[in-house]
Amino acid sequence: MKPEHIQIRRQNIEEDAGRIETAAGYLIKPPGDSQDTRSTIPANEKGRAAYDSSQEGIFNLGNLLDQEAENIRGLNAAFEKFDEMMGQLAAWHGQ
Numbered sequence: 001m002k003p004e005h006i007q008i009r010r011q012n013i014e015e016d017a018g019r020i021e022t023a024a025g026y027l028i029k030p031p032g033d034s035q036d037t038r039s040t041i042p043a044n045e046k047g048r049a050a051y052d053s054s055q056e057g058i059f060n061l062g063n064l065l066d067q068e069a070e071n072i073r074g075l076n077a078a079f080e081k082f083d084e085m086m087g088q089l090a091a092w093h094g095q
Contacts, residue, residue: 008083013076017069024069027062029055 008076008080010076013072017072020065020069020072024062024065027058027065029059
């Protein structure tokens with residue numbers, strides 16, 4: 001039985017990680033303050049709190065996407081190393 005070869009497409013992996021990082025770049029906190037200084041009604045305060053909370057969530061999602069892009073790259077490097085070790089083991093056993 002002929003061993004199957006797994007092909008690692010580094011360019012595809014890097015492109016995927018880059019797309020994730022690009023998406024994360026859109027998920028940033030806008031600069032400045034969300035406060036409306038002209039209005040004093042209680043609903044405005046709740047609206048500001050909800051807005052600030054949602055912006056924090058978006059910012060955190062962007063950070064998580066950046067981490068996932070790095071995880072993809074790290075997994076690729078680990079798999080390449082594993083594949084190389086398996087190739088050496090197969091050669092050592094004469095296969």
